[in-house]
Amino acid sequence: MRNIVVIGGSKGIGSAVLLQQLETNKVYNISRSAPDLSHPNLTHYGLDILQDDLPDIENIDALIYCPGSINLKPIARLSVDDFRNDFEINVIGAVKAIQKYLPALKNGNEPSIVLFSTVAVKLGMPFHASIATAKAGIEGLVKSLGAELASFVRINAIAPTITETSLAASILRNDRMKENMVERHPMKSYLKPDEVAGMVDFLISEKAKSISGQIFEMDYGLVTFKM
Template sequence: MKTTIIIGGSKGIGKAVLQNLILHSKVINISRTAPNLSHKNLIHYSCDVLKDQLPNIELADNIIYCLGSINLKPFSRLSLEDFKDDFEINVLGAIKVIQAYLPILKKGVNPSILLFSSVATKLGMPFHASISVAKSGVEGLVKSLGAELAPTIRINAIAPTVTNTELASKLLRNDKITTSIKERHPLKKILEPKEVANMAEFLISDKASSQSGQIFNMDCGIVSFKI
């Protein structure tokens, strides 16, 4: 049975990933709040990844870093602190975790790392400057580490569009706005956390053993199609 470290598995996409994996894998979740579920395959550490010392873990085969932010403001209202905060959550936090657990990951079975980007890195959208900068950093990290860690460790990222999570609740704050967002996507839908979790589960599995350094768009067609 493989062991996966999930950073941020108490809510949103992270929780959906956790719920998938505990059915067949050991999961070590690290987040400020505990998931509102228990399972024989789940271990939780309460920890602020950005501020606290990471827990000592002796064995792991995968790392999935799910922490992220949605900080949408006009460029004129974005402070340098906004850019720094988004970069810290999305990039520096991931670097801290990977550096801390890389020695044990190298000893794992077909080890892999999975990060999260955003369609905002490929599709220019107003008010997305800070998050686009941060997620572009995530994609650069995936490409660079993919080359550096090959052939021992694979690393990929998923770039979702708007997903029906608590983090996106301000975007999906009423039916009219939700319908409008659906209509802008060629597949006329909002991405669900379970869909992203299924992709995550595939990418850390042996079924994806030839995939590394890749950014997988889950965009409901908004980046891929012009309809």
């Protein structure tokens, strides 16, 4: 049984990650709200990643940072605070968690870190200036730390397309919008949280022990194919 720390495991992709890991691993969840379940393998810490001190956890084999934001506005309507807030939750929170738990990770069993980017970093999508800028920071962090920690800890990121979570509810709020999103993707679908959780499970496993510093696009062909 491995020790997995999930930041933001109460909702969306984080919740799917937490559920997938609970049956076989000890999971420590850190989020403002508690997950809607109890389990003997689950320990929850209720706190704000940006405002509060993180708890001491001695033994860690994997760290998964899930918090994110979808702040879609034209550049003229984006304030400096919008950029600052998106950078704080997406990048600074991840840095804070990595700095806190890196000593424990270095002593872990095949230790690894998984962060989250977005397809908007590479694709170039209107109204995504703030979130794409923040997530580009995540990709730079993964590349840099992948090299710096190469002999100790693996680190990778997943760059998903739109995923059916509460965070994306305004974009997928009715059947017509969902159909339009399906048609926009060459492979005629978009992501469900369980699919992303499956990639996380692979990246923290021994099967991925040769992989670090990589960004994995889960895009249903949106970035990869021109149709």
